[in-house]
Amino acid sequence: MISLAGRDILHAWGKFVFTGIGLGLLIGVTLVMAGVYRGMVDDGKVLLDNSGADLWVVQKGTLGPYAESSSINDDRYRGLLGIPGIAQAANVTYLTMQIGRSDGDVRAMVVGIAPGAAGTPGWPPYLIAGRQITRSHYEAVADIASGFQLGDYLNIRRNQYRVVGLTRRMVSSSGDPMVFIPLKDAQQAQFLKDNDTLWQNRRRTEANPAFNRAEVPGLLAAINASQETSQSVNAVLVRLQPGQAADQAAEAIRRWKRLTTYTRPQMEAILIGKLIATSARQIGMFLIILALVSAAIVAFIIYSLTMDKIREIAVLKLIGTKNRTIAAMIMQQSLALGLIGFVVGKITATFAAPFFPKYVLLIPQDSVVGFFAVLAICGLASLIAIRMALKVDPAEAIGG
Amino acid sequence: MNGKGIRIEGLSKRYGKGDTAVDALKQVDMQVAPGEVVGLIGPSGSGKSTLLKCLGAVIDPSGGRMTLGDQVIFDDGWKVRNLRALRRDKIGFVFQAPYLIPFLDVIDNVALLPMLTGMPNDQARAQALELLTALDVQHRISAMPSQLSGGEQQRVAIARGLINRPPVILADEPTAPLDSTRAMAVMRILNNMARKFETAIIVVTHDEKIIPTFKRIYHIRDGVTHEQVGEGRSLE
Amino acid sequence: MTRRTLALLAVLVPLLALFVYVGLSSGPLAPVAVTLATVQDRSLSPTLFGIGTVEARYTYKIGPTLTGRIKRLDVQVGDQVKAGQVLGEMEPVDLDERVRSQQAAAKRAEAVLREAEARRRYAQSQAQRFEKLFAKRMTSEEIISTKRQELQIADAVLSAAREDLARGASDYQALVAQRRNLRLTAPTDGVVAARNADPGTTIVAGQAVIELIDPDSLWINTRFDQISASKLEAGLPASIVLRSRNGQALDGRVLRAEPMADAVTEEILAKVAFEAPAQALPPIGELAEVSVALPALAATPVLPNAAVSLHAGRIGVWQVLDRALQFTPISLGAADLDGWVQVLAGLESGARVVVYREKALTERSRLHVVEQIPGVPR
Secondary structure (H helix, E strand, O other): OOOHHHHHHHHOHHHHHHHHHHHHHHHHHHHHHHHHHHHHHHHHHHHHHHHOOOEEEEOOOOOOOOOOOOOEEOOHHHHHHOOOOEEEEEEEEEEEEEEEEOOEEEEEEEEEEOOOOOOOOOOOOOOOEEOOOOOOOOEEEEEHHHOOOOOOEEEEOOEEEEEEEEEOOOEOOOOOEEEEEEHHHHHHHHHOOOHHHHHHHHHHHHHOOOOOOOOOOOHHHHHHHHHOOOOEEOEEEEEEOOOOOHHHHHHHHHHHHOOEEEEHHHHHHHHHHHHOHHHHHHHHHHHHHHHHHHHHHHHHHHHHHHHHOHHHHHHHHHOOOOHHHHHHHHHHHHHHHHHHHHHHHHHHHHHHHHHOOOOOOOOHHHHHHHHHHHHHHHHHHHHHHHHHHHHOOOHHHHOO | OOOOOEEEEEEEEEEOOHHHOEEEEEEEEEEEOOOOEEEEEOOOOOOHHHHHHHHOOOOOOOEEEEEEOOEEEEEOOEOOOOHHHHHHHHEEEEOOOOOOOOOOOHHHHHHHHHHHOOOOHHHHHHHHHHHHHHOOOHHHOOOOHHHOOHHHHHHHHHHHHHOOOOOEEEEEOOOOOOOHHHHHHHHHHHHHHHHHHOOEEEEEOOOOOOHHHOOEEEEEEOOEEEEEEOOOOOOO | OHHHHHHHHHHHHHHHHHHHHHHHHOHHHOOEEEEEEEOEEEOOOOEEEEEEEEEEOOEEEEOOOOOEEEEEEOOOOOOEEOOOOEEEEEOOOOHHHHHHHHHHHHHHHHHHHHHHHHHHHHHHHHHHHHHHHHHOOOOOHHHHHHHHHHHHHHHHHHHHHHHHHHHHHHHHHHHHHHHHHOEEEOOOOEEEEEEOOOOOOEEOOOOOOEEEEOHHHEEEEEEEEHHHOOOOOOOOEEEEEEHHHOOOEEEEEEEEEOOOOEOOOOEEEEEEEEOOOOOOOOOOOOEEEEEEEOOOOOOEEEEEHHHOEEEOOEEEEEEEEOOEEEEEEOEEEEEOOOOEEEEEEOOOOOOEEEEEEOOOOOOOOOEEEOOOOOOOOO
16 A cells, blocks of 8 residues: 555655644644643642642632732731641732832732741742841842842832842742742831821821820820831731641631631632633633634645645546545645644744743643644644545546 | 457437537447557547547446446446446556656556555556566656656556556547657557557547557547548558 | 655654653653752851831930920030030019019018017017116016016017018029929930920920930840740840941840830840940931841751742651652751751751752652752852
8 A cells, every 4th residue: 555645745845844834833823822821820820839828818708819909917817826727827918019120120029928937838939049038127039030130139119128039930820920028028018108108198197186286295106106007918828737628727717717718729719710711711712713723724735735736636536546545645644734733833832932921831731632633623624625636527637 | 359348339428408408429339459559530529538538437428338348337327336446447548648646756656556456565566667667667667757758758657557457548649749759659659558468549639640550540520430441550 | 765755854853853852851741950958067156137226225305394385495406415404494484573572572571570670679678677677666567567578579579570581581492493493404415316396385294395315325126026036135246237327237235135025016126235336326216227146056957948848738858869859847946047947857967958949849750950940140
């Protein structure tokens, strides 16, 4: 038996390979698109992973701290520690902001981490350089995506922080690099107003006769001081003792502490189901469009390759070649084209992924699905060409 | 002649229906014995191509009778179920243009049919080589069709037509693109092959150079054949 | 034909090789780049880090004891003053007039006294004369009784006049003291830190008009996080960096750790004094970073804090044993500010542990040991 498809490919391999590479670039874009979606989901997952928490305790009735703003008093964690099964509870603040750098600024999520040691919920779980924060103020661990290096100084509000450690893949759910700073600094950064506002507030309070009373010296100062302090955090991260059921502990917190509590699956559902739902649908649309475009292009390529051979096909039919043989030839060529395209696409996608500003995660399952999708699309796309080839009249070879 | 070769009796072909019907073939009677090469000549529009297509089993005649060897293949309707198998096994084609498969080399162009029908590749190629040697193109078996001269291509095409040892070969203007020397060479080959493989060969042509070589000629005019004795000029 | 096949292979084989490489070098099969470190025995010198504000040990808030209006203030913020120096004065209102009236009243009492003395002398001489006459029986008993009584009355009038004079003098002294109290005087040497009101302002009793501080008594009221502030005690050397003089460390010493901690901010308070009096006076309230060096600890196994990780709910490190990766739970001791932490249990010195890593590890991770994680700038 002779492989007509193989021989044809061998005959015109240059054209074939280059067409395959072209198709491969398109498939690469499709794979990257899927990778962008996976990257978004992964951003959410690493956010949860990196927090090291089993439970998230947030302001009652909110979807905080990632999907909604949430604010609770920073002494609530002490009460949580009394609930059975809870190993650790740590305050945390999250604030997405522009961080000053020597050359302009960079968008980052500032995470305020509770004092303690590595392993405390909220702390970066691993570093790629430097060390964890040891001073209780004015030190920062930054993600390498922010562009900071060890020893750099970054400006958050009015204070300068020295970068002592670097992380990788510590990002917010929207892909902004994280910067970890001590909790007290972060509380200040989040809730402390700028100096002008402070002055104006002081003057406002001073102008209020109820607060500025000559017969009560010190009242004004006390009121000003109380206005300028903050005892709020965004959430309490809770780590359970090994073997403790998360739902049970979460229920206890909801019931006795009257705070909204999320477990890991609930948090994932919020991040993936609510925060990136529209983006995911958007990417889904793009994937469908790209699949259709790929299918159309494969169909067109195979169609024109077949059109080039219409005379030969007529001759083959005239001299008695079976339809199956001819259809197999076209189908095999289409699949071979898809195969080359997939290989090229996978390679392109892998090499292109690191250059995207947001994280692109290529997972093997997607590649496998993509592979079969490509084959299916190529198979389907070849049907048009096969149909046309089968309709060729062998009499055309005789002419006249 | 006893029941061998191809015999056509009262073959007709009508295109269309009712008032617009055109009778392309009205009354075709032909008989070609194994080993014989006959010419089929006629002006444009005389029905040559239609007759060729009917003989090649790619269009359906409207009436009449065709007998191939001992087998009646058409009698007011096809008597064979698989026309493609009929074409493959019983009829060889040689065209005006050689229509070789451009992506196969010479030997595989010739060996294609048996390979597709399940003959081991080596065996099919051995057969092809034998034919190509007989046609004196054995030195080009690894060349691609585009690398061959016109005469070589035509010889390869003839070899392809012969590979399945069909009882009938239909040759459509096989010498048209060739100069007279090469045309004569092709005719000589066709005659040699006809004798060698006991094949009935019908050569459709209006090439003045080769008409004198036929011993027997069928003229076709307005869908009717007229048999006529040719000059039978020697090809040597 | 063969050449074509070779050419096709020349394209397809590298493509496939690249494909296989891509499949192995990315995704879950790819090895994780890590750096390793060896646990070593070392003595740590832990340091406490806190921030605080510059405060004066003694702040003198000087104001009037009575409600009144400020007459004059002689000093401005920043002026050096001596103990006893008059800083300003409250409006006396009618106090001066009352002093003068009291002076006049005293003089009048003196005159009354003189008159009473004169009367008594006369009454005494009369009484003596009539006593002699009576002895010679040249006068009546009745007259001598009258003269004796007149002397007694004159005595009484004289002592009344004496007491009157003493009372007037005391009243005068009291008014003078009150008048003096209107002056605001410096109780000690120092610097004027605040001037809260200006002349003409009415001030309630007890409200501070001038705040005085002693520049030699400046200290840093420092807050240390409770979580790391064990072993904070008086006498430990400290290094102070003022916010306005970033990078310039001043020597200090922990004066005392406050017995009262802040329950809201979860901080321990301590007072850290400058070792040498600050040259230029830092403003009160300026932010300062204070590092307190604790005594060096005995040598124990230590490792970088970047190696510590959380896995399956336990604190530990990823230990490399003969190319195999294993999570070893450990318990940690003291840490210093350079990122070293003591291992109290779980690891011996000499153990190889993973420090930096590209991504989170699991027991099945394949390792690619490097000197530095790719992508980190040198």
